[in-house]
């Protein structure tokens with residue numbers, strides 16, 4: 001023990017074999033100026049990479065004052081679970097999460113640390129531009145944030161990323177959250193605490209391709225909604241109630257206009273139209289029932305989400321004095 005504060009750098013790795021050595025070298029270089037102030041551990045989580053990432057990670061050398069922890073997950077659990085594995089294993093007074101593809105600029109790290117030292121408990125990296133972002137991703141995420149903030153009680157700042165620093169207090173609370181389908185930044189935002197922001201321009205990916213395909217992103221968006229809001233489950237219920245009101249209102253209108261007043265407006269409503277309104281009414285009832293069922297399912301979901309988030313195959317620690325230990 002040196003009495004210094006400890007800093008954990010957490011980086012999930014999925015099929016980054018071409019860039020990971022470069023990333024590690026650059027990261028260590030930019031952390032060098034902090035080793036006088038902090039004890040530093042870099043935690044790499046191999047998220048079931050199918051390329052040579054694991055062996056590249058195993059051969060990484062710690063540099064002076066910077067230790068490496070390697071967590072090898074038993075399969076690809078997705079970035080969110082990988083980040084959670086890293087956070088759960090962080091021993092730092094603060095943890096900084098950073099993508100291992102080089103898109104999060106290292107030179108911003110000092111700003112995160114400064115804001116943390118000044119009292120922020122969560123420092124969120126907010127992306128200003130992403131030069132190579134496709135139109136679907138760009139507008140998709142815009143719509144997502146709009147909807148998300150409307151439908152849930154949690155506020156996400158558009159462009160906020162997983163490039164963020166969290167204080168020990170936040171780490172301890174984060175670890176207590178057990179739900180399975182999660183979006184890390186959403187949960188951190190849900191936790192609250194003092195927040196500060198660091199604005200940055202994302203670098204282009206140097207190597208490899210984004211592991212987040214459109215399908216994965218869409219899944220992530222759905223997961224976020226479902227885990228932080230039960231609105232999607234209740235949606236059919238709301239539509240059902242609307243249908244019932246519509247059909248009741250129109251039935252009343254038909255009854256009065258056609259049968260009580262003898263069709264003064266000359267609409268001559270046909271039998272099939274009446275059948276139509278009846279169908280609308282019945283569909284309304286079915287959807288309402290489904291929505292009610294959704295309410296119960298959401299309760300069950302909340303109770304039943306206690307499967308482990310990830311499974312670790314092996315944990316290795318390489319300290320800068322080159323002692324390696326396997327847990």
Ligand code: UDP
Pocket residue numbers: 011012013014015016047076077078079082098099100101103209210211212
């Ligand atoms: N990643 C991961 N598991 C996955 C997909 C991605 O750990 O299933 C990691 C990846 O190695 C990178 C980070 O998450 O460090 C961001 O991934 P990517 O660059 O594919 O996403 P984007 O930059 O498009 O958000």
Ligand code: MG
Pocket residue numbers: 099101103205210
């Ligand atoms: Mg990326």
